[in-house]
Amino acid sequence: MAFYKKAKEVIVLILKHVEIVEECVLSAAKTIDSYLKDDINSAKRLAQQVDRIETRADLVRYEMRDKLYSGAYLPRLREDIFKLVESLDDVADAGETCCDFFLNQRPVFPDELKLLFLEVSQESLGIIKPLKAAIICFIKGDCSIEVIRKHAKEVGLKESEVDKIEWNLTKQIFTSTLDHSHKLHLRRCLETIASVSDLAEDVTDQLDLVTLKSMI
Numbered sequence: 623m624a625f626y627k628k629a630k631e632v633i634v635l636i637l638k639h640v641e642i643v644e645e646c647v648l649s650a651a652k653t654i655d656s657y658l659k660d661d662i663n664s665a666k667r668l669a670q671q672v673d674r675i676e677t678r679a680d681l682v683r684y685e686m687r688d689k690l691y692s693g694a695y696l697p698r699l700r701e702d703i704f705k706l707v708e709s710l711d712d713v714a715d716a717g718e719t720c721c722d723f724f725l726n727q728r729p730v731f732p733d734e735l736k737l738l739f740l741e742v743s744q745e746s747l748g749i750i751k752p753l754k755a756a757i758i759c760f761i762k763g764d765c766s767i768e769v770i771r772k773h774a775k776e777v778g779l780k781e782s783e784v785d786k787i788e789w790n791l792t793k794q795i796f797t798s799t800l801d802h803s804h805k806l807h808l809r810r811c812l813e814t815i816a817s818v819s820d821l822a823e824d825v826t827d828q829l830d831l832v833t834l835k836s837m838i
Contacts, residue, residue, distance in 0.1 A: 635686040636761050639679060639707060643714040644754050646675040647818065650717035651747035657724045658736050669721040676718045683711050702832045709825045710757065716818045717747060729811045735794065742787045742812065745780060746819040752776035753822045760833055770833060774826040784819040788812060
């Protein structure tokens with residue numbers, strides 16, 4: 623009986639963690655949006671909010687880890703569930719890193735590139751929505767494998783779209799008349815934004831593994 627109680631507590635914590643990570647990433651997207659619209663004061667406030675949210679995510683992750691160490695959840699899935707939550711937390715960290723990059727390094731964007739950076743930001747950080755749907759489907763156990771895979775496929779499609787935008791934007795940056803150091807700085811900024819979607823796809827890879835093991 624105690625095992626099932628602990629397992630339920632882990633599930634509640636994972637669902638809470640997913641919600642907080644989504645809040646963190648979407649707040650990071652708002653930070654970038656404000657920065658690109660030259661509203662630096664709003665960007666600062668939002669970045670501070672992202673930092674607080676990411677800390678909350680860490681605290682929930684630590685609590686969940688302690689529950690798993692105490693013997694909660696199915697033994698064959700404990701390690702994989704922990705890795706799943708860790709990989710999801712990396713997505714929140716990446717969102718926070720985006721904010722740090724913008725507010726600490728203050729990249730300067732030519733007007734003709736601002737909309738493209740906004741687009742890649744919305745696509746990359748917006749990936750959290752289908753990712754959240756996939757994880758919740760699995761954790762709650764109220765979706766079929768096909769539905770989980772459908773959401774995971776949406777994550778993959780979004781990541782591919784980010785790759786396309788990243789490629790085109792990189793070309794525009796390096797064929798521009800900006801000086802080379804400026805080009806490199808914008809490229810690094812772009813990589814930081816795109817890393818969110820790359821890490822989100824890593825989460826779906828881990829989710830695929832956990833899903834397969836749960837079927838055994």
